[in-house]
Amino acid sequence: xxxxxxxxxxxxxxxxxxxxxxxxxxxxxxxxxxxxxxxxxxxxxxxxxxxxxxxxxxxxxxxxxxxxxxxxxxxxxxxxxxxxxxxxxxxxxxxxxxxxxxxxxxxxxxxxxxxxxxxxxxxxxxxxxxxxxxxxxxxxxxxxxxxxxxxxxxxxxxxxxxxxxxxxxxxxxxxxxxxxxxxxxxxxxxxxxxxxxxxxxxxxxxxxxxxxxxxxxxxxxxxxxxxxxxxxxxxxxxxxxxxxxxxxxxxxxxxxxxxxxxxxxxxxxxxxxxxxxxxxxxxxxxxxxxxxxxxxxxxxxxxxxxxxxxxxxxxxxxxxxxxxxxxxxxxxxxxxxxxxxxxxxxxxxxxxxxxxxxxxxxxxxxxxxxxxxxxxxxxxxxxxxxxxxxxxxxxxxxxxxxxxxxxxxxxxxxxxxxxxxxxxxxxxxxxxxxxxxxxxxxxxxxxxxxxxxxxxxxxxxxxxxxxxxxxxxxxxxxxxxxxxxxxxxxxxxxxxxxxxxxxxxxxxxxxxxxxxxxxxxxxxxxxxxxxxxxxxxxxxxxxxxxxxxxxxxxxxxxxxxxxxxxxxxxxxxxxxxxxxxxxxxxxxxxxxxxxxxxxxxxxxxxxxxxxxxxx
Amino acid sequence: xxxxxxxxxxxxxxxxxxxxxxxxxxxxxxxxxxxxxxxxxxxxxxxxxxxxxxxxxxxxxxxxxxxxxxxxxxxxxxxxxxxxxxxxxxxxxxxxxxxxxxxxxxxxxxxxxxxxxxxxxxxxxxxxxxxxxxxxxxxxxxxxxxxxxxxxxxxxxxxxxxxxxxxxxxxxxxxxxxxxxxxxxxxxxxxxxxxxxxxxxxxxxxxxxxxxxxxxxxxxxxxxxxxxxxxxxxxxxxxxxxxxxxxxxxxxxxxxxxxxxxxxxxxx
Numbered sequence: 001x002x003x004x005x006x007x008x009x010x011x012x013x014x015x016x017x018x019x020x021x022x023x024x025x026x027x028x029x030x031x032x033x034x035x036x037x038x039x040x041x042x043x044x045x046x047x048x049x050x051x052x053x054x055x056x057x058x059x060x061x062x063x064x065x066x067x068x069x070x071x072x073x074x075x076x077x078x079x080x081x082x083x084x085x086x087x088x089x090x091x092x093x094x095x096x097x098x099x100x101x102x103x104x105x106x107x108x109x110x111x112x113x114x115x116x117x118x119x120x121x122x123x124x125x126x127x128x129x130x131x132x133x134x135x136x137x138x139x140x141x142x143x144x145x146x147x148x149x150x151x152x153x154x155x156x157x158x159x160x161x162x163x164x165x166x167x168x169x170x171x172x173x174x175x176x177x178x179x180x181x182x183x184x185x186x187x188x189x190x191x192x193x194x195x196x197x198x199x200x201x202x203x204x205x206x207x208x209x210x211x212x213x214x215x216x217x218x219x220x221x222x223x224x225x226x227x228x229x230x231x232x233x234x235x236x237x238x239x240x241x242x243x244x245x246x247x248x249x250x251x252x253x254x255x256x257x258x259x260x261x262x263x264x265x266x267x268x269x270x271x272x273x274x275x276x277x278x279x280x281x282x283x284x285x286x287x288x289x290x291x292x293x294x295x296x297x298x299x300x301x302x303x304x305x306x307x308x309x310x311x312x313x314x315x316x317x318x319x320x321x322x323x324x325x326x327x328x329x330x331x332x333x334x335x336x337x338x339x340x341x342x343x344x345x346x347x348x349x350x351x352x353x354x355x356x357x358x359x360x361x362x363x364x365x366x367x368x369x370x371x372x373x374x375x376x377x378x379x380x381x382x383x384x385x386x387x388x389x390x391x392x393x394x395x396x397x398x399x400x401x402x403x404x405x406x407x408x409x410x411x412x413x414x415x416x417x418x419x420x421x422x423x424x425x426x427x428x429x430x431x432x433x434x435x436x437x438x439x440x441x442x443x444x445x446x447x448x449x450x451x452x453x454x455x456x457x458x459x460x461x462x463x464x465x466x467x468x469x470x471x472x473x474x475x476x477x478x479x480x481x482x483x484x485x486x487x488x489x490x491x492x493x494x495x496x497x498x499x500x501x502x503x504x505x506x507x508x509x510x511x512x513x514x515x516x517x518x519x520x521x522x523x524x525x526x527x528x529x530x531x532x533x534x535x536x537x538x539x540x541x542x543x544x545x546x547x548x549x550x551x552x553x554x555x556x557x558x559x560x561x562x563x564x565x566x567x568x569x570x571x572x573x574x575x576x577x578x579x580x581x582x583x584x585x586x587x588x589x590x591x592x593x594x595x596x597x598x599x600x601x602x603x604x605x606x607x608x609x610x611x612x613x614x615x
Numbered sequence: 616x617x618x619x620x621x622x623x624x625x626x627x628x629x630x631x632x633x634x635x636x637x638x639x640x641x642x643x644x645x646x647x648x649x650x651x652x653x654x655x656x657x658x659x660x661x662x663x664x665x666x667x668x669x670x671x672x673x674x675x676x677x678x679x680x681x682x683x684x685x686x687x688x689x690x691x692x693x694x695x696x697x698x699x700x701x702x703x704x705x706x707x708x709x710x711x712x713x714x715x716x717x718x719x720x721x722x723x724x725x726x727x728x729x730x731x732x733x734x735x736x737x738x739x740x741x742x743x744x745x746x747x748x749x750x751x752x753x754x755x756x757x758x759x760x761x762x763x764x765x766x767x768x769x770x771x772x773x774x775x776x777x778x779x780x781x782x783x784x785x786x787x788x789x790x791x792x793x794x795x796x797x798x799x800x801x802x803x804x805x806x807x808x809x810x811x812x813x814x815x816x817x818x819x820x821x822x823x824x825x826x827x828x829x830x831x832x833x834x835x836x837x838x839x840x841x842x843x844x845x846x847x848x849x850x851x852x853x854x855x856x857x858x859x860x861x862x863x864x865x866x867x868x869x870x871x872x873x874x875x876x877x878x879x880x881x882x883x
Binding site: 382453455475486 | 633634637638641644645659662663664665666667668669671672675678702705706709710743747750751753754755757758761762803810811812813814
């Protein structure tokens with residue numbers, strides 16, 4: 001039963017799979033039918049306005065579609081956009097291609113235009129699109145007559161520029177020079193030093209359908225050079241305006257220039273470059289505006305109270321209160337308004353106010369970088385009346401140079417009389433108490449009378465004080481270091497006293513060297529050398545020197561893990577000395593010296609072995 | 616070694632130059648040319664020469680030229696370097712008597728002065744040296760104990776350690792004490808750091824205060840009587856090091872008669 005169930009299930013699955021595969025193949029086979037289609041977004045277009053003609057191909061096309069020549073219509077010969085989609089059927093093992101080509105086109109005249117059928121070879125067979133009926137309307141705006149021939153420069157971003165024919169000239173056509181131009185001008189060409197000059201830079205672009213102008217992304221806007229001027233930041237403005245009966249879009253840059261020196265200055269030549277596109281064409285354009293000469297007159301000799309400001313200004317002063325209260329601050333707000341360099345406007349002079357404190361002025365917060373010569377600056381003085389009564393606030397004056405009059409002018413406010421009432425809470429600044437720590441002047445007796453003591457005589461060694469930040473830490477640290485050294489020394493000394501083995505070991509070399517030095521001059525040098533070496537080993541390892549033989553020495557060294565070659569070296573020297581002692585032979589001076597050197601070397605090597613110390 | 620010898624020669628030569636300048640200033644003072652004397656003394660101050668005699672003489676020159684604030688500040692500097700400089704103390708008292716308020720110098724309480732008299736009687740430099748001396752002595756005594764046990768060395772070391780800590784603390788306290796400052800102009804002292812605040816009291820040239828806080832060009836001052844408030848830092852000259860030249864301190868134009876200022880001139 002179970003077997004039957006499984007056979008049935010497998011058979012059903014195989015049937016579903018077969019139906020799916022065969023069905024898919026059928027769909028692919030249906031889609032695999034070659035076809036072409038041509039269409040536009042809108043069959044009603046404006047003359048001179050670009051539109052896209054799209055060719056859609058199902059199947060493998062043999063080459064690009066060829067665009068027909070149509071009277072009154074310009075179609076780009078090569079596609080401007082292209083999209084391809086490939087599908088692969090695992091059943092039929094074939095690739096199915098779908099392609100779309102977009103061609104930019106524009107009509108050159110109004111009326112009815114028919115795009116004829118376009119024949120394309122698809123999968124080896126000729127396929128034909130249906131014709132398209134276009135209704136072309138007359139352009140209501142001026143047409144830009146582009147220069148003939150290919151574009152002189154590649155523009156950014158790089159694009160494939162189509163080969164185009166020159167559209168026929170018409171009455172409402174304007175040249176590219178008229179369609180895009182720049183202007184640079186100033187409001188006056190003769191000014192006084194510091195007088196504001198308005199500089200205006202304009203880029204004018206014909207406001208018509210399909211005509212566009214771009215700036216290069218990699219070329220920032222470069223204003224003309226303004227050497228000798230203090231320029232404010234550029235202020236940009238975009239407006240639509242008309243000139244010579246044509247509509248333009250104008251991008252205007254404005255800035256105020258303040259001449260810093262007298263003489264003949266100039267606003268430099270201004271160059272601007274960009275790209276213009278119209279229909280299918282795109283052109284690099286470069287424009288120049290000539291330099292502008294400006295004659296700057298020097299200011300005449302300034303009066304002493306000249307504030308440094310040049311322009312036309314008015315002055316206004318306001319008190320925050322009409323009646324003052326003793327000890328309660330009030331504000332005197334002085335406002336300078338007019339046209340001129342705002343950075344050159346300093347605080348006006350406030351004359352001395354009797355019976356009151358007047359603070360330094362607080363300036364009104366700057367609204368940012370000034371871009372215009374129209375300015376208003378506010379200075380706030382805090383006045384604190386100290387005594388009740390009448391407080392006379394004198395006139396505030398402001399002297400500036402007026403370029404229109406060519407002379408210095410002084411603006412002044414009206415003096416103000418303020419009644420100051422006594423405050424119940426505040427009775428003036430508190431009187432400070434003297435603590436009588438200083439001697440009382442009354443009754444003071446001075447041997448030198450009332451005068452101060454005379455000058456002190458020149459001290460010895462008057463010199464600059466070089467304060468070193470490290471001196472105190474060094475001075476504080478030195479005794480600690482000295483004490484640590486002393487403590488280590490004393491610890492070593494005590495160990496010498498307490499530990500004879502340690503003391504013998506530490507002194508072994510010095511003692512042996514002394515004995516070796518003495519051995520050369522002795523009657524029995526071999527005997528002395530032998531004793532010195534044996535004595536060294538005895539001291540070094542805290543052994544009984546008397547009766548120590550060369551064999552015992554070698555065994556001791558071996559027991560102390562001294563290297564074999566060092567042990568052998570020591571053993572040889574001791575053997576030579578023994579042979580000489582017991583053989584009765586006499587050593588020559590060279591032999592004694594060689595033996596002595598060997599003994600020294602043996603001691604050095606034993607020292608460097610760092611062998612463990614006895615005890 | 617050679618470098619040390621060279622340094623000694625150079626310092627010796629430098630000392631000679633300063634002594635000549637000192638003499639020139641004294642000559643100008645004697646001739647009544649106080650401006651020249653002040654210029655010469657301040658020149659030395661500007662070159663980091665710091666000596667009680669220099670500040671004392673400079674105080675005299677300022678006193679003669681009528682600048683009480685600067686005179687008192689310099690006498691205070693001389694006394695800071697040598698608290699036992701009697702002539703400077705006398706002249707300081709004389710100058711203070713001529714100030715408008717005869718304001719006493721801010722001093723600690725009586726019990727503090729009685730208990731810590733040794734702290735107030737010696738200069739900061741002397742205190743530091745004494746602290747180092749006691750410190751070194753402490754270690755020397757410990758060293759002696761290492762070599763040979765001697766009676767009372769333990770107690771001696773303990774005493775020296777206490778003295779070292781006491782004078783070390785004194786030196787630290789002097790280095791971190793609120794700065795003493797002297798008013799060099801009429802200065803309103805307000806409740807807060809704003810020109811619009813109510814004037815709490817006034818300082819006049821020569822008034823001495825302690826400064827315990829600085830904030831955006833303002834300082835909090837405290838007088839001998841405990842009054843405190845805020846005033847512009849530029850109204851004061853500071854007594855302690857680093858010693859600023861008082862003839863070059865830029866005094867702000869007071870609100871009364873503020874000179875016209877050019878943030879940026881027209882010819883910018």
